[in-house]
Amino acid sequence: MRDNFHADLDALNGQLVAMSRSVADAMRTASAALVDFDPDRADAVIAGDSDINALQFGVDDRVLEIMTRRQPVASDLRFMLSCIRITTDLERMGDMASHVAKLARRVASNGALTQTVPIFRSMAAAAGRIADKTTQILATRDQLDATQLDLDDDEMDALYARLLGELASGWEHGAEAAVDVAMLGRSYERYSDHAVRIGHQVVYLVTGDIHLDRPQ
């Protein structure tokens, strides 16, 4: 009985890992569409967002089903509530990938972007590392990896600041392109923030420590 229960929880965790992989793939494809000016690649990401949302509902339904069928103890309940929170962040990461894809479509014919491509390449690389690390953390619950996500996030924040710096000094391509560039940057930055939240959830699960981002 107890073994079956743990098989249920393992299956649940497997769903998180699969969702995280989908979210990583989505951002990778969206980034390729962006930096290679290849809007056709963006379509798959935009169309695939509903599949990512469906993965979230799959986890939610599974949690409810397990809670109803079993009588979980406090630590298992805590794990399942964390799953709900983690899928919320993963779902938003999917939204950010979709947002990048939509903007990639929109700016593909706009030469203004060329100037910012090097920064976007770096942001895309950072997002890829962050997403892979998120998947790995969910699979292994390695606390050290989880804390290192904060460092990756610092790097992403620095890239975002550099991007806004480009817009603030001598930008010559007009306000509309500036807004597109800023929104793209913000999507990467938020993608990374959600990954950090997931990392904190995992640390919380492993150590029982209060959320790192709770007020001290």
Added chain:
Amino acid sequence: MRDNFHADLDALNGQLVAMSRSVADAMRTASAALVDFDPDRADAVIAGDSDINALQFGVDDRVLEIMTRRQPVASDLRFMLSCIRITTDLERMGDMASHVAKLARRVASNGALTQTVPIFRSMAAAAGRIADKTTQILATRDQLDATQLDLDDDEMDALYARLLGELASGWEHGAEAAVDVAMLGRSYERYSDHAVRIGHQVVYLVTGDIHLDRPQ
């Protein structure tokens, strides 16, 4: 025993309502700071964001505590999982208010904003209505009110589109101010999106209908 349990659930719902009120107040103050060019009012919102986050953790802790102490049936579990999701959206609404407050501080001395103040006044008014309706829906579970949030959100989306239109045609205040204006608009738009998600959660709770935003 069962009565005590319902008192627990009512108290939990009361926490949601209180959190929603705080989030409404935060955006109202941030909006006043923005449209009246009064950066000092922004500080309270920025400082108060951690209080809103603490309200979220309060709900999370209470849910875990009730789940552990009682043996809730499926419908009660569903309600408690909804509470977790609703506080996530409320917390993000708080973040958006804080984001508006930070930008209000930043743009207060920038004359460029004057041109967009009328739209921001409308966005602030819409956000106020939306936030109050969210609080009311949480208190009363009125399904009709919940669906009407979608209409308010359409209005907010139209205002956001108008704002971006201003930036796209003949904006003369430079890229940096354009980005600030766009980010402000996006914060209002997202604030409203989170309220709509809460509305859908309430409809789901009342009717048991699948999420309105689930893939069909």
